[in-house]
Amino acid sequence: MAQEGMAPTAADTFPKLLIWHARVRPDHPALREKDLGVWQTWSWSQLATEVRLLAGALHTQGVVRGDHVAIIGENRPRLYAAMLASQALGAVAVPMYQDATAPQMVHVFQDAQIAYAIVEDQEQVDKMLEVREQCPELAHIVFDDPRGLRNYDQHGLVSYEQLRERGIEFAAANPQFFDEQLALGVASDTAALFYTSGTTGRPKGVVQTYAALIDRVRAATEFDQLGPDEDVLAYLPLAWIGQNIFSYAQALYTGYTVNCPESPSTVSNDMREIGPTYYFAPPRVFEGMLTQVMIRMEDAGRVKRKLFEHFMQFGRRIGGRILDQKPVSALWRLWYALGDILIYGPIRNQLGLSRVKVAYTAGEAIGPDLFSFYRSLGVNLKQLYGSTETAVFVCMQPDGQVRADSVGPPAAGVELRIADNGEVLVRSPGLLKEYHHNPEATADVLDAEGWFHTGDAGLLDADGHLRIIDRAADVGRLADGTLFAPKYIENKLKFFPQIKEAVAFGDGRAQVCAFVNIDFEAVGNWAERRGLPYTGYVDLAGKPEVLDLVAGCVDKVNADLAADPLLANSQIHRFLVLHKELDPDDDELTRTRKVRRRFIAQKYQVLVDALYGGRASQYVETEVRFEDGRVGKVAATLQLRTARTFSPVARAA
Amino acid sequence: MSRTRHHNESALLKVERASLTFGGVKALTDISFDVREHEIRAIIGPNGAGKSSLLNLINGVYAPVAGSISYRGQVRSRMHPHEAARMGIARTFQSLALFKGMSVLDNIMTGRTLKMRSGLLAQALRIGPAAREEIAHRKVVERIIDFLEIQAYRRQAVGTLSYGLQKRVDLGRALALEPELLLLDEPMAGMNLEEKQDMCRFILDVNEEFGTTIVLIEHDMSVVMDISDRVLVLDYGRKIGDGTPDEVRADQNVINAYLGLAH
Numbered sequence: 001m002a003q004e005g006m007a008p009t010a011a012d013t014f015p016k017l018l019i020w021h022a023r024v025r026p027d028h029p030a031l032r033e034k035d036l037g038v039w040q041t042w043s044w045s046q047l048a049t050e051v052r053l054l055a056g057a058l059h060t061q062g063v064v065r066g067d068h069v070a071i072i073g074e075n076r077p078r079l080y081a082a083m084l085a086s087q088a089l090g091a092v093a094v095p096m097y098q099d100a101t102a103p104q105m106v107h108v109f110q111d112a113q114i115a116y117a118i119v120e121d122q123e124q125v126d127k128m129l130e131v132r133e134q135c136p137e138l139a140h141i142v143f144d145d146p147r148g149l150r151n152y153d154q155h156g157l158v159s160y161e162q163l164r165e166r167g168i169e170f171a172a173a174n175p176q177f178f179d180e181q182l183a184l185g186v187a188s189d190t191a192a193l194f195y196t197s198g199t200t201g202r203p204k205g206v207v208q209t210y211a212a213l214i215d216r217v218r219a220a221t222e223f224d225q226l227g228p229d230e231d232v233l234a235y236l237p238l239a240w241i242g243q244n245i246f247s248y249a250q251a252l253y254t255g256y257t258v259n260c261p262e263s264p265s266t267v268s269n270d271m272r273e274i275g276p277t278y279y280f281a282p283p284r285v286f287e288g289m290l291t292q293v294m295i296r297m298e299d300a301g302r303v304k305r306k307l308f309e310h311f312m313q314f315g316r317r318i319g320g321r322i323l324d325q326k327p328v329s330a331l332w333r334l335w336y337a338l339g340d341i342l343i344y345g346p347i348r349n350q351l352g353l354s355r356v357k358v359a360y361t362a363g364e365a366i367g368p369d370l371f372s373f374y375r376s377l378g379v380n381l382k383q384l385y386g387s388t389e390t391a392v393f394v395c396m397q398p399d400g401q402v403r404a405d406s407v408g409p410p411a412a413g414v415e416l417r418i419a420d421n422g423e424v425l426v427r428s429p430g431l432l433k434e435y436h437h438n439p440e441a442t443a444d445v446l447d448a449e450g451w452f453h454t455g456d457a458g459l460l461d462a463d464g465h466l467r468i469i470d471r472a473a474d475v476g477r478l479a480d481g482t483l484f485a486p487k488y489i490e491n492k493l494k495f496f497p498q499i500k501e502a503v504a505f506g507d508g509r510a511q512v513c514a515f516v517n518i519d520f521e522a523v524g525n526w527a528e529r530r531g532l533p534y535t536g537y538v539d540l541a542g543k544p545e546v547l548d549l550v551a552g553c554v555d556k557v558n559a560d561l562a563a564d565p566l567l568a569n570s571q572i573h574r575f576l577v578l579h580k581e582l583d584p585d586d587d588e589l590t591r592t593r594k595v596r597r598r599f600i601a602q603k604y605q606v607l608v609d610a611l612y613g614g615r616a617s618q619y620v621e622t623e624v625r626f627e628d629g630r631v632g633k634v635a636a637t638l639q640l641r642t643a644r645t646f647s648p649v650a651r652a653a
Numbered sequence: 654m655s656r657t658r659h660h661n662e663s664a665l666l667k668v669e670r671a672s673l674t675f676g677g678v679k680a681l682t683d684i685s686f687d688v689r690e691h692e693i694r695a696i697i698g699p700n701g702a703g704k705s706s707l708l709n710l711i712n713g714v715y716a717p718v719a720g721s722i723s724y725r726g727q728v729r730s731r732m733h734p735h736e737a738a739r740m741g742i743a744r745t746f747q748s749l750a751l752f753k754g755m756s757v758l759d760n761i762m763t764g765r766t767l768k769m770r771s772g773l774l775a776q777a778l779r780i781g782p783a784a785r786e787e788i789a790h791r792k793v794v795e796r797i798i799d800f801l802e803i804q805a806y807r808r809q810a811v812g813t814l815s816y817g818l819q820k821r822v823d824l825g826r827a828l829a830l831e832p833e834l835l836l837l838d839e840p841m842a843g844m845n846l847e848e849k850q851d852m853c854r855f856i857l858d859v860n861e862e863f864g865t866t867i868v869l870i871e872h873d874m875s876v877v878m879d880i881s882d883r884v885l886v887l888d889y890g891r892k893i894g895d896g897t898p899d900e901v902r903a904d905q906n907v908i909n910a911y912l913g914l915a916h
Contacts, residue, residue: 035799036792036795036796036798036799037791037795037798037804037807038795147800147858147862148854148857148858148861148862150861150862151861262804263802263804263805265804265805266804266805269805
């Protein structure tokens with residue numbers, strides 16, 4: 001049942017939704033962008049006018065139905081308008097990761113045969129010109145920010161301003177054009193191509209239709225009863241479907257306001273100013289916020305620290321229960337209210353989470369401790385499950401049924417099944433149409449009965465909630481046949497603020513070994529407070545004191561694992577601290593920062609061998625690629641440690 | 654990076670046969686050169702070659718004992734620094750000259766002082782025209798903050814920023830004057846490679862976006878060669894080379910000076 005004020009079913013494409021909002025709430029803010037220190041607002045009617053002009057202009061440039069238009073840059077209102085304008089013409093938007101290097105982009109340009117790119121600034125234009133050497137069909141490049149581009153005279157380069165001028169002329173001469181184009185769009189048209197980061201192999205273009213995207217955002221909107229008054233902050237790449245759904249598709253359905261930060265470095269400040277009411281972030285962002293809080297608390301005075309510790313412990317027991325509206329005694333409620341004044345409220349405010357009605361995390365399993373931290377603060381953080389291929393929403397946790405280890409029951413319209421090998425299968429209106437130009441890959445994931453094979457291993461618990469254990473392909477067995485879920489172990493390690501990334505090995509081996517990446521900020525801060533001098537990352541990561549610190553974390557993880565009979569054998573026997581940060585530029589992480597375990601195992605084969613070979617130290621040399629494409633070398637001799645392991649704890653009856 | 658731009662050939666600044674002495678020490682001897690409008694002009698030379706003295710001469714801190722300086726055709730034998738500022742000459746300093754306890758925003762705002770018209774009292778009370786004026790100035794300053802990509806530090810005290818960022822703020826303060834001629838005293842000194850590259854980009858962008866003429870001093874030759882249109886080379890207070898980066902690079906006198914051959 002549609003809520004009042006919700007878009008009618010006749011508005012079945014994003015451009016039609018835009019025009020509908022421009023009619024029913026013309027002055028309501030659609031987009032805000034902080035520019036020159038001030039939040040500038042674009043109302044729905046302003047956005048609609050802009051899209052009209054731009055669509056006409058793109059038409060004069062030769063964009064026709066079915067064309068692919070690349071959109072590359074930070075979250076900027078003009079890029080949002082460009083995406084809408086392309087879609088109004090029946091073209092397909094291809095949002096791409098703005099921090100990808102030119103060679104990484106070439107594949108997408110070739111695969112989708114892209115002739116038009118609308119990009120943010122000089123940095124992206126330079127990349128486009130590099131891409132064009134291998135993809136000559138890329139004929140038109142539009143840029144938003146003209147800075148530094150004054151003397152570029154390459155063919156096909158045009159500024160957003162110039163394009164807009166053409167749009168004004170065109171609209172004056174062809175006042176009917178836009179509405180005619182709008183009417184041509186239907187729900188079954190392809191809205192966008194999302195290239196998946198691909199933990200394995202080359203990125204594949206996921207074809208999503210308006211029908212699929214709009215159906216899923218409708219389900220999500222109704223699920224949490226969201227309305228046009230929500231505020232969201234758009235600060236993650238638009239190429240990631242998570243951000244695209246929350247700040248584009250769902251905003252266009254619901255009519256809420258999307259806020260674009262001033263620059264990537266001001267996000268936390270801007271978030272505090274906006275106070276989003278609907279928030280979505282992958283676990284690493286929540287992890288980053290927690291690390292900041294922890295660092296600040298370590299620098300705080302004794303009284304504050306004691307208060308913080310007490311109320312966080314108390315909050316872990318009570319906060320979640322209060323959020324879930326479970327019975328809690330009046331005295332505890334009172335004590336929690338005091339904590340809210342002293343600790344929870346101020347922390348929420350510092351993090352910009354004061355106004356959050358619903359926050360979601362997805363994309364990766366979230367550590368139980370991390371998850372409960374936010375819930376004990378009184379932030380209604382919930383989990384959902386989905387992927388690019390399912391237009392995000394497959395499972396969502398309803399209020400009152402939130403748990404750290406599951407992702408909730410299937411969302412409206414979704415059918416769920418667990419295959420015999422443990423893989424999660426999904427049937428939903430939000431499924432991808434296909435992978436672009438890749439029928440084999442499509443056949444691999446979409447079977448004849450319409451089930452999508454997610455590649456995740458999971459199980460449905462007694463309440464019908466889905467529990468994801470790991471990637472189906474990654475779950476392995478130790479040599480003695482017991483379960484080995486690497487991500488589970490890595491997540492446990494990563495909960496420590498001092499540890500940024502971890503990679504666990506153990507499939508087919510007798511024991512588990514791990515690589516650890518320190519968090520430079522947190523450990524650097526720790527070292528400074530101890531008066532421990534260091535020259536840089538490599539030096540800090542190699543300090544014996546730092547190794548001791550990490551060893552302490554590993555011990556705690558082992559103690560935890562020992563308590564779980566299924567996982568007691570997965571205790572970490574040996575570990576090392578890597579001399580360089582794992583980096584997407586070196587292909588060690590995906591663009592969404594998931595560790596590429598197999599690639600890392602190959603790249604650092606010597607280290608893995610040294611760990612299992614029982615050596616005490618190992619020399620290693622690694623190539624690193626800088627952002628501008630230059631290549632350098634980092635070398636270090638790493639110390640390998642053996643961790644303390646615990647005998648399995650017998651479970652109390 | 655190759656620079657192919659069309660310059661206005663007219664000289665903005667002309668120094669003719671200028672000499673400068675401190676007691677018996679000859680800091681500069683018989684130096685002649687000009688700066689054309691919209692160009693990036695580098696002055697290089699080994700330590701103690703007289704680079705900073707020459708900059709101070711242009712800026713009006715020192716007066717030449719012989720020779721003359723003309724700016725926009727007006728000949729001056731002596732110009733006070735505040736006059737230079739009024740004429741549209743701004744500079745940055747090798748050893749930073751910022752208010753460490755003040756925010757980035759306020760530091761750059763100080764660069765607007767010369768442009769403020771309303772009285773002290775009106776400004777303090779923020780009434781009428783003073784409030785409007787402040788908003789206008791703030792807009793200029795915000796544009797500079799955006800340009801230099803220091804939005805995240807707007808409210809931070811300058812003293813807490815890294816050296817590279819402080820240099821950027823110093824440049825911002827000079828830009829707030831909306832200068833015609835910008836003098837940069839070793840803008841890249843003490844920076845790491847990445848910070849140097851950033852600074853180069855900002856200098857090129859200032860030159861291109863605002864059309865500002867830039868004179869910069871640097872002893873790191875490689876940096877200068879990439880971004881300047883013409884290079885003046887000093888050694889022991891004398892001019893030993895002047896021309897495009899390629900000409901200077903091929904000049905035997907310059908090679909000798911930099912390789913430390915006998916004079």
